[in-house]
Amino acid sequence: MTRKTHPYSLGRTLLVGLATAVAFALLSLFFLYMQAQETQHRLAGEVVSVTADSARIQDAHGEITVLVVSADAELRDIASFREMEIGQHVMMRGSFVDDGTFAVDRMRPLTERPAE
Known part of the structure; x- marks a missing residue:
């Protein structure tokens, strides 16, 4: 099989999953920081x-x-x-x-x- 028929290998799938998890973690930390900065x-x-x-x-x-x-x-x-x-x-x-x-x-x- 050629690379074009299997574009999503196990390594690429894991990399995309980890990148998505890191992005959501950073977004959560950003919102937590913004909430902590509230003056009320x-x-x-x-x-x-x-x-x-x-x-x-x-x-x-x-x-x-x-x-x-x-x-x-x-x-x-x-x-x-x-x-x-x-x-x-x-x-x-x-x-x-x-x-x-x-x-x-x-x-x-x-x-x-x-x-x-």
Whole structure:
């Protein structure tokens, strides 16, 4: 048989398969790197206190974070962050500011208000 009748030898098939696997691995690493470069962070926790311009939440590890909610923040299922009550669980997306506070871009409650 000539080479033209069998264009895909075992070696060539393995080489193409390995090249495809390496290409997908590199593509996966690229997407993983791009996701790690995202500047947005996510936080979730229980509301500890609410003031006129900020709120404090406690996460599952017991750490307390001060939230600063701007006027243009997207609030879901809640009209104003001042409506949050102590004991309510919330989830938010935003970024940490230099002084350690968390600037909220998007926030929504995870649970209903606690029963009184």
